[in-house]
Amino acid sequence: MKRQRRVPPSLTARTDLTPTLESVIAAARSHHPDVDADLLERAYAEASVWHAGQRRRSGDPHITHCLAVAAIVAELRMPPAVVCAALLHDVEDTACPPQRIADQLGHEVADLIAAVRTADVSAYPQAGKGTSLASGATTGPSWETAVLAIRLADRLHNMRTIAFVAQTKRLLKARETLDVFAPAASAAGLETVGRELQDLASAVLRPAIPSYVVTGRLLAVLALLLPSRQRARWQEEWSAELAALTTRRARTRFTLHVLLGAPRLSMTLRRPFRQARR
Amino acid sequence: MGMPRMTLQTQLVLRALLEDPARQRYGLELCELAGLPSGTIYPILARLEQVGWLESSWEDPAVHEAEGRPRRRFYRIAQDGAEQAREALARTYRSRKQPLPGWVSAHPAAEGGAS
Numbered sequence: 001m002k003r004q005r006r007v008p009p010s011l012t013a014r015t016d017l018t019p020t021l022e023s024v025i026a027a028a029r030s031h032h033p034d035v036d037a038d039l040l041e042r043a044y045a046e047a048s049v050w051h052a053g054q055r056r057r058s059g060d061p062h063i064t065h066c067l068a069v070a071a072i073v074a075e076l077r078m079p080p081a082v083v084c085a086a087l088l089h090d091v092e093d094t095a096c097p098p099q100r101i102a103d104q105l106g107h108e109v110a111d112l113i114a115a116v117r118t119a120d121v122s123a124y125p126q127a128g129k130g131t132s133l134a135s136g137a138t139t140g141p142s143w144e145t146a147v148l149a150i151r152l153a154d155r156l157h158n159m160r161t162i163a164f165v166a167q168t169k170r171l172l173k174a175r176e177t178l179d180v181f182a183p184a185a186s187a188a189g190l191e192t193v194g195r196e197l198q199d200l201a202s203a204v205l206r207p208a209i210p211s212y213v214v215t216g217r218l219l220a221v222l223a224l225l226l227p228s229r230q231r232a233r234w235q236e237e238w239s240a241e242l243a244a245l246t247t248r249r250a251r252t253r254f255t256l257h258v259l260l261g262a263p264r265l266s267m268t269l270r271r272p273f274r275q276a277r278r
Numbered sequence: 279m280g281m282p283r284m285t286l287q288t289q290l291v292l293r294a295l296l297e298d299p300a301r302q303r304y305g306l307e308l309c310e311l312a313g314l315p316s317g318t319i320y321p322i323l324a325r326l327e328q329v330g331w332l333e334s335s336w337e338d339p340a341v342h343e344a345e346g347r348p349r350r351r352f353y354r355i356a357q358d359g360a361e362q363a364r365e366a367l368a369r370t371y372r373s374r375k376q377p378l379p380g381w382v383s384a385h386p387a388a389e390g391g392a393s
Contacts, residue, residue, distance in 0.1 A: 240304070254316045261320055261321055267320050
């Protein structure tokens with residue numbers, strides 16, 4: 001029984017529907033026509049067994065994350081063994097016996113999974129320079145690029161669903177994504193992955209609506225206290241002053257004082273004396 | 279035309295503007311010069327403009343566009359405003375009983391009256 005996925009807020013507005021095993025196989029086949037579907041099916045079966053009952057913070061079964069990561073890796077033109085390793089990249093956190101993956105799916109897949117867990121992504125931007133991950137289809141990716149692809153795909157899906165993670169951890173992950181993962185992706189020639197990581201992380205670190213916009217909206221409401229003919233002028237004048245204030249604190253202070261002075265200003269403007277020029 | 283009430287805050291604003299009468303100032307600048315919060319400054323500026331002592335105008339587009347920010351509203355003492363403002367400020371001094379604030383002058387009468 002499949003649960004309806006809650007779609008997290010995403011800057012890139014991508015419909016983050018969980019891929020199925022079929023779509024993962026199709027993606028792998030589009031870059032590697034001779035793909036052994038049976039291998040991927042067995043990897044999926046293993047992942048389903050060992051992750052059974054586990055759920056993500058979003059409430060989705062953990063296997064949805066395995067599929068999503070495998071789909072990203074397949075789209076990065078990685079060979080089938082790497083896609084299998086992506087399906088099973090979290091299997092070491094389960095009760096799966098250490099030798100089992102090597103026995104069932106071969107040493108390459110098992111070694112990749114082990115390498116993914118120990119890889120230091122921050123070491124990649126230098127090492128990865130010049131070697132383009134994106135061109136992996138023709139020459140076959142190096143061991144390092146295959147490992148990096150899985151790590152990046154893992155982080156990308158985690159960032160797409162980060163809305164469900166607690167605030168503190170979310171900020172830490174976003175910072176690390178911005179400082180380590182996004183540069184590593186770009187250095188490996190994966191501009192689109194790098195850009196999406198950067199966008200997702202930036203959205204976490206910097207709220208979508210800057211505070212001066214909020215204060216600016218408040219000023220627009222304040223201007224309603226003034227005679228209608230004068231509103232636009234004062235609102236514009238205050239906005240210009242707000243834009244010159246650099247700290248949130250200063251802007252809040254400014255707005256608060258304008259609020260306190262608004263009744264008096266309104267009274268002044270309503271006096272039957274000579275109208276202000278212009 | 280009317281007269282603004284010469285409150286202490288109004289005097290501070292006028293003095294700030296009269297320091298360099300030809301110069302245009304924006305509200306936030308006057309807040310700093312006069313040491314007054316934003317909420318106090320704007321009603322005073324509006325009032326002084328009403329009585330014709332000040333004139334205000336929008337900033338030259340060339341300047342704020344070059345600096346990439348919204349245009350400011352500038353204030354300046356009006357031509358005939360400067361004289362009236364100085365006069366009014368002077369009157370506030372004259373109307374006081376003591377030529378200097380009490381804490382400056384050691385006026386024996388003030389001490390006698392307090393006891």
